[in-house]
Amino acid sequence: MARTDAVVLGAGIVGASIALHLARRGLSVALVDKGGPGEGTSYGNAGVIEANTLLPHPFPTSFGAIMKVALKRATEANYHLAFLPHIAPWLLDYRANSSIERRIRYANLMRPLFANALPEHETLMQEAGATQYLRKEGWLKVYRNKATFEATARERALASEFGLPHDALDRDGALALEPALAPQFVNGIYWKSSASVTNPLAVTRAYVARFTALGGVVLTGDARTLHRANGRWRVETDEGPVDSREAVVALGPWATDLLKPMDIDLPLEVKRGYHLHFRPRGNAGLTRPVVDADLGYCVAPMEQGLRLTTGAEFADRDAPPTPVQFDRLLPQARALFPLGEQVEAQPWMGSRPCFADSMPVIGRAPGKTDLWLCYGHAHWGLTLGPVTGRLIAEMITNATPFCDPAPYAAERFTR
Numbered sequence: 001m002a003r004t005d006a007v008v009l010g011a012g013i014v015g016a017s018i019a020l021h022l023a024r025r026g027l028s029v030a031l032v033d034k035g036g037p038g039e040g041t042s043y044g045n046a047g048v049i050e051a052n053t054l055l056p057h058p059f060p061t062s063f064g065a066i067m068k069v070a071l072k073r074a075t076e077a078n079y080h081l082a083f084l085p086h087i088a089p090w091l092l093d094y095r096a097n098s099s100i101e102r103r104i105r106y107a108n109l110m111r112p113l114f115a116n117a118l119p120e121h122e123t124l125m126q127e128a129g130a131t132q133y134l135r136k137e138g139w140l141k142v143y144r145n146k147a148t149f150e151a152t153a154r155e156r157a158l159a160s161e162f163g164l165p166h167d168a169l170d171r172d173g174a175l176a177l178e179p180a181l182a183p184q185f186v187n188g189i190y191w192k193s194s195a196s197v198t199n200p201l202a203v204t205r206a207y208v209a210r211f212t213a214l215g216g217v218v219l220t221g222d223a224r225t226l227h228r229a230n231g232r233w234r235v236e237t238d239e240g241p242v243d244s245r246e247a248v249v250a251l252g253p254w255a256t257d258l259l260k261p262m263d264i265d266l267p268l269e270v271k272r273g274y275h276l277h278f279r280p281r282g283n284a285g286l287t288r289p290v291v292d293a294d295l296g297y298c299v300a301p302m303e304q305g306l307r308l309t310t311g312a313e314f315a316d317r318d319a320p321p322t323p324v325q326f327d328r329l330l331p332q333a334r335a336l337f338p339l340g341e342q343v344e345a346q347p348w349m350g351s352r353p354c355f356a357d358s359m360p361v362i363g364r365a366p367g368k369t370d371l372w373l374c375y376g377h378a379h380w381g382l383t384l385g386p387v388t389g390r391l392i393a394e395m396i397t398n399a400t401p402f403c404d405p406a407p408y409a410a411e412r413f414t415r
């Protein structure tokens with residue numbers, strides 16, 4: 001029987017970062033996953049460390065935008081009709097959180113995390129020998145319509161208030177940054193304080209390798225076996241049971257599988273997303289991830305090729321993939337980006353773990369002893385993995401947290 005100070009359940013970017021932070025603070029830690037580290041949602045994202053995030057994605061308000069989604073013509077979103085009754089209460093809550101006042105509140109509450117996201121990644125990358133994956137070139141959003149660009153005025157003003165460096169560009173300015181784009185747009189915004197990685201899987205694996213170098217152990221097991229035994233947490237693994245004083249749930253979109261049977265029923269839903277890789281056309285390429293803002297997808301240069309990631313699909317996490325958004329957007333994406341031959345036949349699919357207020361849960365599980373929650377990182381799990389890993393490690397070790405964790409507590413749903 002292995003005995004550790006802490007067991008971290010889930011070895012995505014969030015769990016790997018937590019395990020590494022705990023090991024750095026001298027705790028004995030087991031990191032348990034049902035599969036390989038980094039092979040869940042953290043495998044397939046767009047690789048953007050979105051330090052510039054201020055306002056979360058809003059629920060569409062215009063009749064035209066809603067109808068486009070409803071009629072399944074939108075490039076940025078898709079849904080499964082049979083799933084709508086299930087997700088309707090969450091969507092209503094999401095819409096309530098889309099008022100500009102709530103979104104500005106979000107910007108203020110989340111700023112400590114986003115402001116520290118890149119420095120925390122850099123610290124771990126340096127320690128883990130993973131700096132070769134980091135590209136400090138910001139990211140670029142391009143706008144096909146003047147109106148959608150002008151609608152960002154509030155966000156840009158807020159960014160200036162927060163001191164976030166960004167350039168509002170005309171078409172030529174954006175083309176100077178990314179000459180391989182076709183001039184299919186009118187404006188761009190260059191978010192300079194963000195960064196990106198060329199291989200999200202390799203980054204998670206590097207953090208896990210650093211964790212094991214510090215004495216941590218990685219085990220294969222099913223987190224749903226977690227239970228109390230002799231006053232400690234016990235989880236069954238292929239290498240036998242592990243008993244721990246503390247247990248940390250970092251299961252991303254799968255957290256509910258463990259927590260609901262334990263009567264910890266927090267309102268998590270998923271926004272599914274897909275990616276496909278393309279070889280660059282000829283010598284053309286991109287220097288940084290580029291978002292086609294009007295159509296709601298991103299193309300990011302990765303080691304595997306140009307990775308095209310889609311927006312949100314509202315469907316059961318485990319329902320078979322329905323990557324119809326590619327059919328809707330590929331003609332326009334091919335016209336804008338230098339996308340050559342498609343690399344794989346089938347798209348990858350992942351599920352962003354999302355609460356309706358777009359904030360993760362970070363902190364102690366309500367009413368439980370030594371059970372910690374760190375999941376629900378939505379569109380920003382790669383960005384926030386290391387910084388939330390640090391925060392929860394500080395809470396677990398009774399150190400002074402670098403920021404006030406109260407806004408991220410699970411009790412915001414149970415009060």
Ligand SMILES: Cc1cc2nc3c(=O)[nH]c(=O)nc-3n(C[C@H](O)[C@H](O)[C@H](O)COP(=O)(O)OP(=O)(O)OC[C@H]3O[C@@H](n4cnc5c(N)ncnc54)[C@H](O)[C@@H]3O)c2cc1C
Nearest residue numbers: 012014034040041042045046048223252273380381382383
């Ligand atoms: C298309 C797309 C693009 C994205 N782009 C970005 C981006 O550019 N920047 C950004 O910051 N974020 C982005 N995200 C979001 C980001 O990828 C996620 O927020 C993040 O990966 C969540 O990490 P996680 O560690 O919480 O979850 P995961 O990576 O899913 O890790 C959870 C782990 O739990 C394990 N697990 C599940 N069930 C069990 C069980 N029963 N027992 C044991 N282990 C179990 C899984 O195997 C998995 O390894 C994107 C997401 C998608 C889908």
